[in-house]
Amino acid sequence: MLKSLYLKLKEKQAKLIRDGEPAGMFSIVKLAFSGVVQVLLGRWYFTKRTTSGRLMMVKGRPLVQNYGDIKLGDHVKIWSIIQQSKLFVKRNACLKIGANSFINGAHISVSESVTIGSNVNIGPYSVIIDDDFHPVGSGSGESYKKPIVIEDDVWITMNCMIMKGVRIGKGSVVAAGAVVTKDVPPNTLVGGVPAKVIRDLN
Incomplete structure (x- = not known):
């Protein structure tokens, strides 16, 4: 250490x-x-039901409600400088954050599974939520809980929303204010409401 x-x-x-x-x-x-x-x-x-890697750091006062499982990699940083970071993990749910990832002032709500890779940056006022909490429309048979996967080297800028069932590919960037409702290919810049591909970052 x-x-x-x-x-x-x-x-x-x-x-x-x-x-x-x-x-x-x-x-x-x-x-x-x-x-x-x-x-x-x-x-x-991060004591209750949490597995932490080496030198996991907190700055400010995050709000953490963990009734499931949190797994944090080495050198993860969770800041509450511009906005308070809020992490809610329900019973039997799991939040994984990979090594060297940095979260500042984001809201992460996990009812089933949210997996964040290594070297991921998540900016203030962003919301990551894997649950609609109720079906859309009466009699809808669609599940309103679906896992979220954010792969390595992703940058989620300010005030973004990452919705249920989304996979964001490695090396992608989500522009400020975007609402991501569909999968994002690797190395892609997306933006807008709903988010669409702006350009290939290769």
């Missing part, structure tokens, strides 16, 4: 230097203390 934290601090120091910000001993000590606090907060907020 200490070695991982040291390597993270070296990365932060290099970033401070690139950004032209102070990167002296005081700044590094401050970063180290902040990192330790964020790791401890991660353990505080």
